[in-house]
Amino acid sequence: MKETENVFLIGPMGAGKTTVGRLLARDLGLMFLDSDHEIEKAVNASISWIFDMEGEAGFRRRETRMIARLTERQEILLATGGGAVLDPGNRDLLKDRGIVVYLYVSLEAQLSRKLKDENRPLLRTGDREQRIRELYEARHPIYCELADIRVEAKRKYPHLVSRAVKRELSRYRTGSAAAG
DSSP states (O other): OOOOOOEEEEOOTTSOHHHHHHHHHHHHTOEEEEHHHHHHHHHTSOHHHHHHHHHHHHHHHHHHHHHHHHTTSSSEEEEOOTTGGGSHHHHHHHHHHSEEEEEEOOHHHHHHHHTTOOSOGGGOSSOHHHHHHHHHHHHHHHHHHHOSEEEEOOOSOHHHHHHHHHHHHHHHHTTOSOOO
């Protein structure tokens, strides 16, 4: 078991990492941070603008630097962007510096939550449904492998998901939870 008090939320867009993260951080007495929001503050621009100007590769470089910086802190709850786990260095930092919680939602739930979302740069494509499917197939195995804890986030109410994560964290810290 890890000694750190850091908690890192991973999962796809639409899993509720930011909403659940805020509630959970308050309940656990941790400082809440969101890597995407921190990038936006640092650049003074939106994620969409960064994607437009620098492409996904430019955004991912910024994301990697931000995750390295944020995970150095102590007693934080960090909500990561859905694609943060694509970089092996990010995965190593998350695994080494905190407890990684995968907020899992099914592909069907992602489709119902994000199919009409026009604010996500990775969904600016002709076939959003196909793109969500591709992202799920590419990322779900990585989320599963990286996670210390996996919590179903299909519930409609974020406070119930937060409560479930808190319960699983307690089990994990006492050694009675199974990984991923």
